[in-house]
Amino acid sequence: MVFNKNDVDYSLYLVTDSSMLPEGKSLYSQVKAGLENGVTLVQLREKDIETKDFIREAVEIQKLCREFNVPLIINDRIDVALAIGADGVHVGQDDMPIPMVRKLVGPDMIIGWSVGFRHEVETLAQWGPGMVDYIGVGTIFSTLTKKNPKKAPMGPQGAIDVLNALEDNKADWCRTVGIGGLHPVNIERVLYQCVSSNGKRALDGISLVSDIMAAPDAGAATKNLRCLLDNRSYKFVNLGLKCETVLSQTYKEVVNQVTSNRPLVQHMTNKVHQNFGANVTLAVGSSPIMSEVKEEVHELAQIPHSALLLNTGSVAPLDVLREAITAYNKEKRPIVFDPVGYSATETRKLLNDTLLSHGQFTCIKGNTSEILSLAKLTKEKMKGVDAFTGQIDNEMIAQATRVVAYTYKTIAVCTGEYDFIADGTFGGRYYLSSGPGLSAKDIPCVTIHNGSIPIMGEITASGCSLGSTIACCVGGVAPESNLFDAVVTAVVLYKTAGKLASTRCQGNGSFNVQLLDALYQLFHENSPEKWSTSLERL
Numbered sequence: 102m103v104f105n106k107n108d109v110d111y112s113l114y115l116v117t118d119s120s121m122l123p124e125g126k127s128l129y130s131q132v133k134a135g136l137e138n139g140v141t142l143v144q145l146r147e148k149d150i151e152t153k154d155f156i157r158e159a160v161e162i163q164k165l166c167r168e169f170n171v172p173l174i175i176n177d178r179i180d181v182a183l184a185i186g187a188d189g190v191h192v193g194q195d196d197m198p199i200p201m202v203r204k205l206v207g208p209d210m211i212i213g214w215s216v217g218f219r220h221e222v223e224t225l226a227q228w229g230p231g232m233v234d235y236i237g238v239g240t241i242f243s244t245l246t247k248k249n250p251k252k253a254p255m256g257p258q259g260a261i262d263v264l265n266a267l268e269d270n271k272a273d274w275c276r277t278v279g280i281g282g283l284h285p286v287n288i289e290r291v292l293y294q295c296v297s298s299n300g301k302r303a304l305d306g307i308s309l310v311s312d313i314m315a316a317p318d319a320g321a322a323t324k325n326l327r328c329l330l331d332n333r334s335y336k337f338v339n340l341g342l343k344c345e346t347v348l349s350q351t352y353k354e355v356v357n358q359v360t361s362n363r364p365l366v367q368h369m370t371n372k373v374h375q376n377f378g379a380n381v382t383l384a385v386g387s388s389p390i391m392s393e394v395k396e397e398v399h400e401l402a403q404i405p406h407s408a409l410l411l412n413t414g415s416v417a418p419l420d421v422l423r424e425a426i427t428a429y430n431k432e433k434r435p436i437v438f439d440p441v442g443y444s445a446t447e448t449r450k451l452l453n454d455t456l457l458s459h460g461q462f463t464c465i466k467g468n469t470s471e472i473l474s475l476a477k478l479t480k481e482k483m484k485g486v487d488a489f490t491g492q493i494d495n496e497m498i499a500q501a502t503r504v505v506a507y508t509y510k511t512i513a514v515c516t517g518e519y520d521f522i523a524d525g526t527f528g529g530r531y532y533l534s535s536g537p538g539l540s541a542k543d544i545p546c547v548t549i550h551n552g553s554i555p556i557m558g559e560i561t562a563s564g565c566s567l568g569s570t571i572a573c574c575v576g577g578v579a580p581e582s583n584l585f586d587a588v589v590t591a592v593v594l595y596k597t598a599g600k601l602a603s604t605r606c607q608g609n610g611s612f613n614v615q616l617l618d619a620l621y622q623l624f625h626e627n628s629p630e631k632w633s634t635s636l637e638r639l
């Protein structure tokens with residue numbers, strides 16, 4: 102019996118592995134526990150096994166899957182799949198070519214293909230709908246399960262590229278499952294982030310091996326995975342993720358909450374910014390801690406009203422930065438990310454991309470060049486570049502800010518004469534199969550202006566210290582307060598202080614001091630009705 106391909110539920114796809122069974126468990130018992138708790142598709146994958154043993158095992162598992170009306174896919178071994186009348190086969194890039202597989206198995210069997218790159222999608226699109234029915238998109242995160250991996254982990258951004266390739270090549274018939282290192286700690290984030298740029302396509306499901314096959318209680322593990330797949334809301338921070346530009350909270354309220362909650366803002370940042378950032382944090386009624394000690398990040402993240410400012414000018418080792426992201430995500434406390442010099446060097450780009458794929462950021466703040474490169478809006482892609490002056494117009498910057506917010510499902514801030522703030526969080530909602538239907542141009546964005554303040558660019562750490570101010574506000578507001586309001590308040594406060602300081606200073610030395618004083622005065626006076634900075638909804 103072969104399933105109608107359109108009826109296959111790819112949401113929780115178990116791929117077996119008999120080499121990691123816990124003591125006293127069998128392949129059969131693990132698969133059964135999975136099927137009883139929400140596994141919707143099974144793939145029998147045995148690398149080194151005699152054909153006779155494989156067939157015996159396949160017949161046994163097939164019988165079990167039929168009891169649960171779940172399709173059985175055989176990995177790699179077309180002969181075994183045909184011999185037992187399996188519902189499908191899965192082949193990798195180095196296995197039998199797809200057109201040959203289709204010729205052997207006929208039109209009704211399900212064919213799955215391992216895909217990691219855009220060119221592989223272009224190939225399957227050329228073959229058309231009669232060939233590949235679904236693809237395993239991976240390897241998303243590093244995993245020990247697949248021996249001699251040929252692909253480096255692609256991260257959620259790599260999976261988005263594959264989803265975009267499917268959309269670009271109109272391969273609408275092709276379904277997708279993410280695979281590789283998927284576990285409860287990252288599944289919500291993968292489903293939340295992995296949406297095509299046009300908003301139409303999300304992953305159809307997730308596929309995993311060790312989380313169930315190696316689980317001492319495979320039933321409980323599966324039940325947990327099922328919940329993550331079905332609840333569709335990723336609360337990555339314990340703040341309100343209301344997706345609108347109506348400031349549901351006034352600047353005054355935000356400042357009051359920061360004052361009363363006095364957040365602890367952990368800085369992992371560059372040497373130049375350390376001192377000034379700590380003083381800005383104090384000026385904005387908060388407590389700085391400049392710690393880059395791996396062993397204490399979890400303790401710090403657990404302190405009420407903690408927030409992390411991660412500025413990749415920091416020289417802390419990568420594993421310390423990753424541990425900090427893990428800790429603050431685990432505690433659902435905000436992380437402000439400042440990808441300093443994002444694409445200035447390949448090294449920095451690799452570091453930043455690695456951190457961006459490791460966790461969920463509450464806010465990503467950068468200057469125009471950092472945001473444009475994060476949005477992958479290179480010169481030729483930019484329509485808004487003035488042909489003569491080469492100046493990038495505000496519409497282009499606003500769009501780049503929206504693309505960054507959308508791509509990383511975060512609040513993106515682009516600093517310059519005009520600051521832009523876009524909300525790509527979608528309220529934390531995520532989808533299976535079809536995405537939100539909205540693209541970057543549809544998400545809320547505001548711009549903030551207070552005339553030009555050229556001296557802002559003349560001092561060190563002025564951009565970095567906006568990061569400190571944002572971290573104070575998102576750290577200090579009450580839980581469930583709206584995240585967007587807190588970020589907007591920080592940017593408006595900072596730009597107002599910058600303007601005020603520029604009218605009082607005699608050069609960049611005194612500007613530093615005046616900026617600190619202005620922040621302190623504006624914050625403690627807390628009379629936003631007097632703040633000179635204007636906000637406009639785009």
Ligand SMILES: Cc1nc(C(=O)O)sc1CCOP(=O)(O)O
Pocket residue numbers: 116215216237238239240241243244245246247280281282283308309310311312
């Ligand atoms: C079978 C397989 N294929 C992969 C690919 O990237 O194509 S990764 C993988 C193993 C996934 O195991 P786990 O869920 O234990 O990480």
Ligand SMILES: C=C1C=NC(C(F)(F)F)=NC1=N
Pocket residue numbers: 114116144146176191193213214215216236237238239278279280308
């Ligand atoms: C190598 C593989 C990649 N992906 C998948 C699946 F997720 F099932 F599509 N299965 C495999 N065996």
Ligand SMILES: [Mg+2]
Pocket residue numbers: 439440441442467468564565
């Ligand atoms: Mg910067």
